[in-house]
Amino acid sequence: MKFMHIPFNKPYLTGKETAYITQAVESGKISGDGMFTKKCHQFFEEKYGFKKCLLTTSCTDALEMAAILIDVKQGDEIIMPSYTFVSTANAFVLRGAKIVFCDSRKDHPGLDEDLIETLITPKTKAIVPVHYAGVACDMDKIMSIANKHNLFVVEDAAQAIDSFYIGADGTKKSLGSIGHLAAFSFHETKNIMSGEGGMLVINDEQFTKRAEIIREKGTNRSAFFRGEIDKYGWVDIGSSFLPSDILAAFLYAQLEHLDDIQNKRKKIWDIYSAELKHLANKIQLPLVSEFATNNAHMFYVITKSLNERNGLIECLKINNINCVFHYISLNKSKYFVENNKVVIDLPQSDRYSDCLLRLPMFYELKESYVKKVCAVINQFYSSL
Numbered sequence: 001m002k003f004m005h006i007p008f009n010k011p012y013l014t015g016k017e018t019a020y021i022t023q024a025v026e027s028g029k030i031s032g033d034g035m036f037t038k039k040c041h042q043f044f045e046e047k048y049g050f051k052k053c054l055l056t057t058s059c060t061d062a063l064e065m066a067a068i069l070i071d072v073k074q075g076d077e078i079i080m081p082s083y084t085f086v087s088t089a090n091a092f093v094l095r096g097a098k099i100v101f102c103d104s105r106k107d108h109p110g111l112d113e114d115l116i117e118t119l120i121t122p123k124t125k126a127i128v129p130v131h132y133a134g135v136a137c138d139m140d141k142i143m144s145i146a147n148k149h150n151l152f153v154v155e156d157a158a159q160a161i162d163s164f165y166i167g168a169d170g171t172k173k174s175l176g177s178i179g180h181l182a183a184f185s186f187h188e189t190k191n192i193m194s195g196e197g198g199m200l201v202i203n204d205e206q207f208t209k210r211a212e213i214i215r216e217k218g219t220n221r222s223a224f225f226r227g228e229i230d231k232y233g234w235v236d237i238g239s240s241f242l243p244s245d246i247l248a249a250f251l252y253a254q255l256e257h258l259d260d261i262q263n264k265r266k267k268i269w270d271i272y273s274a275e276l277k278h279l280a281n282k283i284q285l286p287l288v289s290e291f292a293t294n295n296a297h298m299f300y301v302i303t304k305s306l307n308e309r310n311g312l313i314e315c316l317k318i319n320n321i322n323c324v325f326h327y328i329s330l331n332k333s334k335y336f337v338e339n340n341k342v343v344i345d346l347p348q349s350d351r352y353s354d355c356l357l358r359l360p361m362f363y364e365l366k367e368s369y370v371k372k373v374c375a376v377i378n379q380f381y382s383s384l
């Protein structure tokens with residue numbers, strides 16, 4: 001039997017999206033901060049213990065807001081992994097920062113926490129850990145380094161919805177609730193989505209008031225709508241970072257099914273894990289550290305070489321399965337090399353660029369298809 005094409009991703013609709021969009025439209029209030037935006041904020045604050053949430057039009061926007069909030073100035077240094085999406089870096093570059101790339105861990109693409117202190121200088125302003133694949137960085141370690149050196153921590157939690165960090169004392173904290181600020185993404189490739197979308201989480205109250213202003217084009221319009229002031233005007237820099245309530249309506253439909261979506265993704269992830277674990281001596285499989293939980297954002301394998309990955313991609317393609325690699329280390333990007341006139345080698349980050357391969361992972365992926373993907377991978381390695 002020939003299997004149908006297995007795509008890498010397929011956005012899942014829970015069923016209520018268009019009904020809620022209609023409701024938003026009919027309410028007559030379709031700009032930002034309407035009823036559905038408030039429902040989403042409340043949902044996140046209650047479920048994950050975030051101090052204050054603000055929906056944005058993307059995670060990129062939320063990161064840009066974070067860079068403004070911590071007052072990044074020309075020449076400030078920001079430490080982040082090199083194996084990440086461009087927005088993690090761009091948000092800070094836009095404010096004149098110098099990006100200082102930290103290599104990844106050997107056992108996981110997240111940044112190597114033990115290297116952070118070697119990169120700190122008097123100009124360092126912030127650490128931006130990325131919870132790759134939704135798996136927590138060692139946040140106790142990162143927060144204690146940040147406190148010791150008086151640095152801000154902005155969590156790039158784009159992939160980390162419904163994922164937790166387990167502290168040394170056993171307490172479980174949601175990712176995004178630990179750093180001073182955190183940014184989430186609701187892009188259609190993430191577990192919970194609204195097409196394009198994002199959220200800034202503010203855990204340090206000193207930023208709350210200004211965050212509202214920056215998000216509303218540098219005006220104190222939010223305070224005006226709450227009746228706290230009698231007119232609003234230009235009080236700070238800012239931009240239009242808030243999404244229409246139509247997008248929030250879509251997102252809220254997803255949130256109502258969050259537990260179901262998560263359970264389903266974890267089931268798929270567990271099948272991959274069970275079917276591939278005997279290959280552990282041939283390929284590196286995803287790590288969920290002892291201090292992390294798994295939100296099943298991604299299942300990936302790491303080959304021994306670029307050549308081997310090319311072969312595996314080809315073999316999957318012949319079988320109608322679409323698998324994709326991920327980031328090209330930002331230290332090797334055209335923009336970074338041209339602007340910094342240096343080529344830095346980050347052995348782990350470069351290795352993930354060459355060897356990491358993401359397998360299909362989406363709500364509607366059938367169990368038989370997951371097994372087919374694994375069978376093809378097993379066959380590939382049995383012939384190697």
Ligand SMILES: *Cc1c(COP(=O)(O)O)cnc(C)c1O
Binds near residue numbers: 061085087156
């Ligand atoms: C998806 C992603 C982003 C960007 O999210 P957008 O909502 O598309 O702006 C940023 N960082 C990481 C790590 C991501 O995975």
